[in-house]
Amino acid sequence: MAEELDRHLGRIRECLPHLVIETVRENRDGLTNDVLIVNEQFVFRFPKNETWARELLANEIKVIELARDYLDIQIPHIECKAADLLAYRFIAGGPLQRNDILALGEDEQDAIADQLATYLRQLHAVPLGEVGRHGIAPSDTNRGRAVWLELFEDAKRELSPSLMSHAREWVEQHFAPLLADEGFMNYEPRLINGEPTPYHVLFDRQARRVSGVIDFGTAGVGDPAADFAVVIYYYGESFLRRMAKFYPEIKDGLDRARFWAGTLELQWALSGVRGRSAAWSWFTVHLGGARDVLPVGVEWEKA
Structure with a gap:
């Protein structure tokens, strides 16, 4: 678990190199992604496997990028994306x-x-x-x-x-x-x-x-x-x-x-x-x- 967390933190630093990591909150409840909330400011989602979970994440990114132009309600604003990672600003609530x-x-x-x-x-x-x-x-x-x-x-x-x-x-x-x-x-x-x-x-x-x-x-x-x-x-x-x-x-x-x-x-x-x-x-x-x-x-x- 600690090794996986270190790997995730390494990817976060590659994704947002200027981000100073002060606090990290983990959420592994989901069936598809592991989630890290950093500084209560950014959400980082990591697919749980390299097959269907990555496919779902890739499709999700496409949906977010298109849908945000049509929706009044707040949805994730993507800060960084890759095959193994999605990062967006934290939405309170x-x-x-x-x-x-x-x-x-x-x-x-x-x-x-x-x-x-x-x-x-x-x-x-x-x-x-x-x-x-x-x-x-x-x-x-x-x-x-x-x-x-x-x-x-x-x-x-x-x-x-x-x-x-x-x-x-x-x-x-x-x-x-x-x-x-x-x-x-x-x-x-x-x-x-x-x-x-x-x-x-x-x-x-x-x-x-x-x-x-x-x-x-x-x-x-x-x-x-x-x-x-x-x-x-x-x-x-x-x-x-x-x-x-x-x-x-x-x-x-x-x-x-x-x-x-x-x-x-x-x-x-x-x-x-x-x-x-x-x-x-x-x-x-x-x-x-x-x-x-x-x-x-x-x-x-x-x-």
Whole structure:
């Protein structure tokens, strides 16, 4: 670990030779990159391997360089880039949690919904001709009909024996629209984020505003409903509905987003079964469950 840190610090000095390193904060939580935050001023991201992680980073750099000309919201400003490194100015803020939103008044919730809706609307509107000219790849989130059908069969074969009857019924109900309509998941491709999760959306708790969006590792050409699905999964459909006031076209992808969001726990549960994790069954308890629950301490007058 110390040897790897020294190697990273060496690359940082090569990247920004005039930078005096005073403090270093490490974050190795991500699946794709190791992150070093230097002097609380610069973020340095290093791919965890020399194959797919580097490919994702290279694509992310292309997305950032193109998208920043179309977005109002703050995204990383690249200071240095290489096959094994991305450096940008630190953007202050913590993860935008659902409880952060629900604890606010109506006007403040609308303001955040406006920020996120405008961000996605502007990103989805980036001309595909420009996306192609920048060599941006398809999003890593893309799934064809055959993949969704395979997920359904895998869930029935590998998960159903361990599910309660109500959960098995929910799986059947959830996939029914896909089975009934071959075009159910058809979409018009757009430039998408792919993963607008709480840990990628930064929130200034003092200003009560979104301060920026980071990590475009899964961004690329894909279904905008994938972005809406992540919003449903982490923030609830009620918040996505609030966003639709500022991005009406969200409604066009709503059913796809609902379907997509409902498959996420199935995918996690299958990963747990295949990895023989003792904790995998925890995910199946919550299949099909609603999550629109206010945090402790919030009065109904604010809800």
